[in-house]
Amino acid sequence: MASESKGGLGFLSAPPAAPRLSDGEVAAKYPRMRGQVFLGIFLGYAGFYLIRNNVSIVSQIFKDHDIMNTVQIGIVANSVLIAYGLSKFFMAMLSDRANARYFLPLGLALSALVNMLVALVPVITASVGLFATVMFINGWFQGMGWPPSGRILVHWFSTNERGWKTSIWNCAHNVGGAGVGVAAAFALQNWATSPDDWRPAFWFPAIIALVVAIIAFFLIRDRPEAVGLPPIEEYRNDPAKVEMTDDEVEGMSWVQVVLKHVLTNRIVVLLALTNVFVYTLRYGVLNWIPVYLGDYTGAEVSDGIMGFAIFELAGIIGTLLCGWVSDKVFKGWRSGAGILFLAGTGVAIALYWLLPSTAPIWMFYLLIALIGGLIYGPVMLIGLQAIDLSPTNVAGTAAGFTGLFGYILGATLASTGVGVLIHNFGWDVTWIVMIVICVVAVIFMWIVGRDERKLMNEREAQASATE
Template identity: 45%
Template sequence: MSIFSPARHIDKLPLQRIDPEYKRLRLQVFLGIFVGYAGYYLVRKNFSLVMPDLIEQGYSKGDLGFALSGVSIAYGLSKFLMGNVSDRSNARTFLTFGLVLSALTMIFMGVVPFATSSIAIMFILLFVNGWFQGMGWPPSGRVMVHWFSTKERGTKMSIWNVAHNVGGGLVGPIAIAAVAIFGTWESKFYFPGIVALVFALFAYLTIRDTPQSCGLPTIEAYKNDYPVNYSDALEKEMTAKEIFLDYVLNNRVLWYIAFANAFVYLVRYGILDWAPTYLEEAKGFSVKETGWAYFAYEYAGIPGTLLCGWISDKVFKGRRAPATIIYMVLVLVAVLVYWKNPPGNIMIDNIALVAIGFLIYGPVMLIGVQALDLVPKKAAGTAAGLTGLFGYLGGALFANIAMGFIVDKWGWDGGFIMLVAACLLSIAFTALTWQREKIHLNLQ
């Protein structure tokens, strides 16, 4: 589609303008994808805050859980398929368009009573919303690989990744403001949608597709940071077939990363989604204590992610596998403490849960960066999409469905055995990328 076509390269700017223009635009596009992606979270996470109101309308938790699964299913598929489209699209229009459609879907759910009249209709609308949500990460990845070089990408991606927590953290206050202003529970659908439209406008005004479309040299030339086998041919846009066959489907290391991501997501959501139930049932937490523990888990991820990106760039010189493995070994230790700590030691449980939150988001972020590192820039969205597909359909969905059945049949011990196994498998699959990564970064 012509509105999504990559921005055309223009003549290079005079030499004296390149450095100041590059510095200004790098900050500008970074702010654009940060605010834009935070906006996506405003209209991805708000349904959870409407669920208590829908329960009062007569829906069961099981029914609403099924409706909510529509987001995960669609998001996993969309991130992969729309990722490939985004590789051949202008990141500026692609990211903005997806956010506008997602926001309009949520506004529709709040304004039209028919939208919440049955579980089937909510599932369909949340599936549609999940599909549009898949248009956020891939263009952000495209911007990242075109504007930031390999050796600095871990740090920059870790800062950008905080947009997840910022957007997710704003949902609660925006929902409270919505009810205060409009006085209805439906406003928790449409008010975040309205705010997200403002975020979309900011993203459109600030994002630029590639340096070459602004009269600047490639980031590799500007930073003198060339990956192995780099050539000018890799700056040309590719067809969907070339991306899939040449750089994704036949890339064994990318498949290792995708499997590692599935197991990391299984641990992430196995702990996160079941924490309230586990803490109240098995550890005797009150509802209030559970709420604070859950909050601490999410926000501990911010410093943990930033530190992980810094370690990857500065200590391991752009390698992702060592930092991921160190973090996942520590996650394994924290999961064992969280599992085996006897009921009544609330402080130990909280420390273990915060440690898992601090540690787990680092590998979530780094595996995405590693996928971007190991393919040409023009295949970045598809590579990120493949890891996302495994993460959401293999990990998140499995954590929701399998964990419930396993705990019902074998108790919490059975569930934690599965989580420990997932930690070990994520470490094993990441270890398989160790050597290839060294070769790719010229560290051999």
């Protein structure tokens, strides 16, 4: 494995390797440290969701009290989404050279401070343009959460266990998403001074996030070598699928490394394109659940909201199951699990479309749960594959690159594109297009799978040759 590239980021730079501990100290310290850093990134990443886009939580207050109309709310909310998609890639390029112990808590603290400014400085929300700009900055700081978490996962957990560990960590966003609802509701109930006072829903979760940032700082360590432990591949005797030697790095600038191993890396580019279709499926179903149930079945708004919640909750189960399947059933061949879950998603969408409008609502809920549970597996897997199938010192950048495509292109297609389809062609054409997108996603995942299998075979051959 290549040594860490020099960061040139001052106090944020990745720490050098510490003197190697004795075998006895390694045996005692490694398991404890792995649990500690995992808890750090789980809590830290959940903390980001407490303050990611609280505009959506108070949107009804904005609308009912003429603070902003729906178009203005959409502009502000989308500014966070766009910034996050961009930042997830660009901040990842810094994160791969930075100390994860500093990088993640710093991003969380900065995002918390932005949310507190929104709540405490009235002039910010007096202008939609200024509000959107400040929330864009918030979205940019939000991009400092995933990359250092991915760095921890790739350095502290080896290939044959990383699927299960990543799937557990990925549930942090569900924990944080649920937590912000509870925190905002509690704050509004106890500290709102009037019916139109939305500010507690921003400053109270921000205070919690600041506390979480401090906890994360004390828990996280950058990589095993920085605390005197051997690389995870050596500790678990489980070599990485892709490695970069020191000779390959020598003489190359960081930009050249990223260009070669991310931007022109066939597998990473294919994963990024696959992510466009996966995100289109995810949000193309999720965002339109209330509208579809209302249009097709005459369901109440509350029924649609319930379907929305079911989709997200089922995602937790599906994510965990997909991670376990990719480790235990497919033995680290992530594409196999991705193909299985995407094919299942296509079947579930078809059943959702073909279910008679007179069917009981629980049958629609069941299919919504199946779609949510199945699609969240590939959502998690693509980020995992990006860090699995790229050298460790650019793993975060590779994952950020796939996220850039998912958020900027996939989420846009799912909102604007699907909206245009529904408006101009109706639901039947919309669902047919979604099924076609699912088929295309399977094809892309299959192509990635061939390359992944080749890398796995080469790794096994090298391991056998050294025995």
